[in-house]
Amino acid sequence: MKPNVLSRGLRLVLGWAWLGAALAASAQPVTVGDDHGRTVTLPRAAQRVISLAPHATELIFAAGGGERLVGVVEFSDYPEAAKAIRRVGDNKAVDLEAVAALKPDLIVVWRHGNARRQLEKLGHLGIPVYESDPRRLDDIPGALERLGRLLGTSAQATQAADSYRQQLQSLRDRYAGRPPVTTFYQVWRQPLKTLNDEHMVSDVIRLCGGVNVFGKLEPLVPTLSDEAVLQANPEFMFAASMGATHSHRPVDSLDGWKRFPRLTAVQRGNLFYVNGDLINRPTPRVLQGAALICEAMEEVRGRR
Structure with missing residues (x-):
């Protein structure tokens, strides 16, 4: 019986150690460049995120940060869990009061879908804004990895990015x-x-x-x-x-x-x-x- 008790105790200690390391990592400042070359710095990994584009919602979920989303725009329908998140407008018109009331620590936007005037108003709220705009198939894994760093979910994001790269290479090999x-x-x-x-x-x-x-x-x-x-x-x-x-x-x-x-x-x-x-x-x-x-x-x- 004693070896089992020791084994369970060791697993518990290691589990708490892992959790402590994860919490410590999430409490560290994080800096990434967005898809338009702007530097985005957060005092710690984002905990409350608003996505103002359907594709950004998908990317955040794929990067492992779906549980951090507190607001999204219309047509954010994938994965299924995205449908239950509060709507704060659509690609062209955003309810800025609703955005502010949700107290996000990160807003992810799409320059080509979100009206420039509204993006300027978002900037006045003092909330960090990350612009998501992958232009090429090869841009998507990097987008996942950067969002993973912002969300403190790098392990999941890296896994998703690697899987994507493998699938893309498979298609290239097949049709080359x-x-x-x-x-x-x-x-x-x-x-x-x-x-x-x-x-x-x-x-x-x-x-x-x-x-x-x-x-x-x-x-x-x-x-x-x-x-x-x-x-x-x-x-x-x-x-x-x-x-x-x-x-x-x-x-x-x-x-x-x-x-x-x-x-x-x-x-x-x-x-x-x-x-x-x-x-x-x-x-x-x-x-x-x-x-x-x-x-x-x-x-x-x-x-x-």
């Missing part, structure tokens, strides 16, 4: 050297819009061996004419289907292109839809969307 597929991504039908090569969606297209036919255009979200698409004559066309972020408007259907039967994508039945939240949110789930698009491109190659 595949014959190119000229591709058009339809963001919006009226007016007709797409994304250029600076957007992460184009990173996904390249990963799968595709070529964005409008990748060189400016700005990030170019407006097009039907004639431009007909002239580019892509072999593969895809659009976003329903996701939480798209549920407030109908799907921008590709069916209208069927009136142009000489369009290669139409002629070969290469019109594809993917859940918008899997490709438009810069989170680990983007690799799920990428895998679906890569599989679709393989079908496209098989129809030649």
